[in-house]
Amino acid sequence: STVDRRPSTDSDSPTHPLCLATHPPPPVLPGDGIGPEIMAVAIDLLNAAGAKEGEEFVFTEALIGGAAVDAANNPYPPETEAACKASDAVLLAAIGGYKWDDLPYDMKPEKGLLRLRASLNAFANLRPAVVLPQLADASTLKPEVVAGVDILIVRELVGGIYFGEPRGIEERNGERVGYNTDIYSESEVQRIARVAFEAARKRGGKLCSVDKANVLEVSRLWKETVQALGDSQYSDVELSHMFIDNAAMQLIRNPKSFDTIVTGNIFGDILSDEASMLTGSLGMLPSASISDDGPGIFEPVHGSAPDIAGQDLANPLAMVLSAAMMCRYGLDLPKVADRLEEAVTQVLDLGFRTGDIMQDGKEQIGCKRMGEELMKLV
Numbered sequence: 001s002t003v004d005r006r007p008s009t010d011s012d013s014p015t016h017p018l019c020l021a022t023h024p025p026p027p028v029l030p031g032d033g034i035g036p037e038i039m040a041v042a043i044d045l046l047n048a049a050g051a052k053e054g055e056e057f058v059f060t061e062a063l064i065g066g067a068a069v070d071a072a073n074n075p076y077p078p079e080t081e082a083a084c085k086a087s088d089a090v091l092l093a094a095i096g097g098y099k100w101d102d103l104p105y106d107m108k109p110e111k112g113l114l115r116l117r118a119s120l121n122a123f124a125n126l127r128p129a130v131v132l133p134q135l136a137d138a139s140t141l142k143p144e145v146v147a148g149v150d151i152l153i154v155r156e157l158v159g160g161i162y163f164g165e166p167r168g169i170e171e172r173n174g175e176r177v178g179y180n181t182d183i184y185s186e187s188e189v190q191r192i193a194r195v196a197f198e199a200a201r202k203r204g205g206k207l208c209s210v211d212k213a214n215v216l217e218v219s220r221l222w223k224e225t226v227q228a229l230g231d232s233q234y235s236d237v238e239l240s241h242m243f244i245d246n247a248a249m250q251l252i253r254n255p256k257s258f259d260t261i262v263t264g265n266i267f268g269d270i271l272s273d274e275a276s277m278l279t280g281s282l283g284m285l286p287s288a289s290i291s292d293d294g295p296g297i298f299e300p301v302h303g304s305a306p307d308i309a310g311q312d313l314a315n316p317l318a319m320v321l322s323a324a325m326m327c328r329y330g331l332d333l334p335k336v337a338d339r340l341e342e343a344v345t346q347v348l349d350l351g352f353r354t355g356d357i358m359q360d361g362k363e364q365i366g367c368k369r370m371g372e373e374l375m376k377l378v
């Protein structure tokens with residue numbers, strides 16, 4: 001969903017009603033699969049937490065992914081793009097499903113997501129992997145290896161091999177060949193590195209830049225550019241560089257050695273899925289994708305889980321935590337974000353679990369009930 005944050009209409013702020021009048025009602029993107037179920041929970045909580053802080057959110061639904069293909073024959077229709085661009089933030093649930101798997105590439109739900117990211121220039125994808133004490137034994141790794149893990153992956157999201165030209169599949173010498181281009185300019189590397197250095201500064205003060213500079217020129221330029229920026233502007237941040245294969249290994253061997261990681265689009269795609277398994281609960285992980293100047297996109301890391309859609313089994317917590325990231329990074333509403341995050345912590349402390357994070361001795365509940373319990377706590 002895209003979200004328009006309307007300022008509070010407190011009588012001591014006479015300019016606010018004017019703002020209200022000038023803000024067009026904006027949309028919400030529930031997407032496919034479990035999307036609508038988890039989005040409903042997030043919207044209720046945002047409204048409740050916002051009301052307590054004197055903030056009003058206005059939501060309007062827009063279509064993306066498979067739902068948009070079905071309705072408009074386009075995974076990212078122009079109306080959705082216009083609505084997203086006109087809003088303060090875009091809250092997205094999940095896209096995709098078996099139904100659309102065999103469509104041509106440009107009609108796939110995933111293409112809608114990629115176009116959304118590109119159209120908003122949402123270049124900085126922040127993916128935290130935090131092992132909550134309540135869920136430390138959910139990982140397939142030993143609890144002593146993962147307890148206390150708190151990693152932020154900063155993934156470049158609108159460049160690299162995902163978008164590089166030339167790309168294609170064509171006939172050469174009597175057979176088909178497929179090719180893509182991994183490409184980064186210095187300015188693209190600098191802007192993502194800057195976001196990562198700033199984040200590292202506010203966190204543990206350590207930044208690890210991940211590349212494949214022993215083989216790829218694009219990575220050599222990446223590494224040199226990150227190092228130069230660090231030397232000139234962030235000498236207080238402890239910068240290291242690691243090759244992607246080693247980073248993938250160290251992430252499993254000693255995840256606590258990482259604080260903030262910065263990397264390109266495809267390495268970040270892979271490492272963030274890997275990091276999510278340190279927590280053992282993909283259903284808990286939020287993400288933020290922010291740009292320099294326009295609205296950011298806030299979405300859970302998990303997908304649309306078509307196998308459990310419509311059965312009230314989904315875990316809405318990553319969606320709620322994504323709404324919290326929206327408040328913190330997209331709307332500058334840290335108090336609303338705190339309320340949402342604290343509600344999640346408390347609901348876990350009270351022993352409520354959806355099936356994906358169920359543990360012995362806890363109470364297994366569905367998506368709706370999880371929403372109701374959170375509403376009591378927000």
Ligand code: IPM
Binds near residue numbers: 110269
């Ligand atoms: C992600 C997903 C997407 C990506 C897909 C669905 C296009 O894997 O957000 O990590 O590769 O970026």
Ligand code: MG
Binds near residue numbers: 269270273
């Ligand atoms: Mg991925």
